[in-house]
Amino acid sequence: MTVMTYIEAVTLAMKEEMERDESVFVLGEDVGKRGGVFRATQGLYDQFGEGRVIDTPLAESAIAGVGIGAAMGGMRPVAEMQFADFIMPAVNQIISEAAKIRYRSNNDWHCPITIRAPYGGGVHGALYHSQSVEAVFAGTPGLKIVMPSSPADAKGLLKSAIRSNDPVLFFEHKRAYRLLKEEVPEGEHLVPIGEAAVVREGADVTIITYGLCVHQSKQAADELEKEGVSTEILDLRTVYPMDKEAIIRAASKTGKVLLVTEDNKEGSVIGEAAAIIAENCLFDLDAPIQRLAGPDCPSMPYSPPLEKAFMVTAEDIEAALRELAQF
């Protein structure tokens, strides 16, 4: 085990998979010599050459579309969208093509592509380098959406995504890249897609969240612990399709549920978790399901005080937890 950052874990996953399987290749903007604008593909160009680490023209639909074609042709492309905000030109390729090729060919063809993209705010990225876009794609059968919260999960889930025979969207919180460090297992460390994880056991209130919000939720839970409130935290890890059983278990355990996301509140993926709880846990609930989310504004502002106001902080979570505990 080596201590590494989130982004180092992402790089390591790609490196190991490329060493293991010649059909794995990387494509995207600036992923070659530059090693990616965040350095996620650092060292891959030198190790694997320009045939397997491809600097593409600046065209997101092409990055997705060419990747989809190569995937149908027997390769396992890992396509990088430089920022999740810039995935929009590729939405047609991802939703109309990648997600549907297995279904519309009745299993004759499939599309084992992984599309990675850094998402999220709090890094002074302004409107177009801060967005959470998972809700655009959630609800598209045929896709899987993975959003790891820790370095070890990032490695294990990315390796699973690359080996998956279905298309996977893999969103990495850009603030997590260098903020989070932990021991990451070397070699064959695979985390299954579709399974949530209880990252903190508790008895009084339950947080269900994903991505960087897991980190803030842990901080909030530590504070509440001092007041004698014990918090269970469920990390969804895969936000589509969601781990229904784990959500029901976590909600039923405490009967008080706080759902947390950095995305805009209305239409965010946590609404789906709320629906699963509402359908299945009515008699186990001791309080109304609560959602804590980003405001329903178009995007994260550049102004520092406004950006701070947009982000879901540990303090926000703490306050919401306290209120819920007292209900």
Added chain:
Amino acid sequence: MAVNDRELMQTYDTLQVLSPEGKVLAEEASQLTAEMKRTLFEKMLSCREFDEKAMKLQRQGRIGTYASYKGQEASQVGSAMALEPMDWLFPTYRDHGAGWTHGQDWSRILLYWMGHPDGSITPDGLRIMPQAVPIATQLLHAVGTGWADKLDGKRHASIAYFGDGATSEGDFHEALNFAGVFQTPTVFFCQNNGYAISVPFSKQSASETIAQRAQAYDIKGVRIDGNDIFAVYLTVKEAVERARNGGGPTLIEAVTTRYGSHTTADDAKKYRDQEAVQASWAEKADPVERLRRHLLQEGLLTEEAEADMTEAVRKKVDEALETAESYPKPTRESMFEHVYESASWMAEEQREQRGSTR
């Protein structure tokens, strides 16, 4: 303009090898044996027969909304005949003539238009992709399969079919640009039939031709008479061979005519003089008639032989219809299959719910 002048010319004149009267205009035609010419004719006859039958089946409610390719048989048969079995073929919803020529069964194509999930299954060993319905998305896929083959060291070509309307899409530009930069073995085969549903090409683009766009990406661009099956076959053959040999991509604009409406849900009379289009087409542009004239003049076909051919072709289409109509209907449960490699809990749960409530 003769075919062998094409390298010298920077204009995009329309290449013809066979005149509408059936006369050979270029010596390249000598590459085509009598046997090959008869095969091309038989395949076009078969495509015409299928298409006319499919239109009737739609009117009778035996298949769903149907997109006719009548008028485009030379483009579709000629291009698909130029492929090797392992080349990738990316058709649109109007290119089942090309798909059939490359090896897809008529019965599967009918199943597709009946909405059967098995209608898009490719025969074993071939790489005919399901028909693309979103416009121009498949062009990028054809670049991707080309890249996969290149990485794998395999020498295959990928051909993407699309119409004139698709050339306005961003994916068209992105695909040609990408293919140019990476010199992928891709043939972009555009059937310019003059209309994107109701919008004529003059309103689709200010450029006079589609082929000239190739210049901007520094790839080969050729404009051919898409109703001239010799020009289509010879041009596509040259392009796929160049692709296989590392010579990079080609954009081919095959100028043709959509004889009918966009689909059976459209009525061309609303936006063009359909009677005039069809009259002038029958006179000058019908690709089947053009090759027929040539074969009769050359003594390669007799009316008797043609009648036999027509009867045989009709029989095959009828047999395909019988196969498709007696094919087991999809079950309600099958709706939930093949969303993912293994079924999600949502699919399992909903399959159960549907079963119990309906």
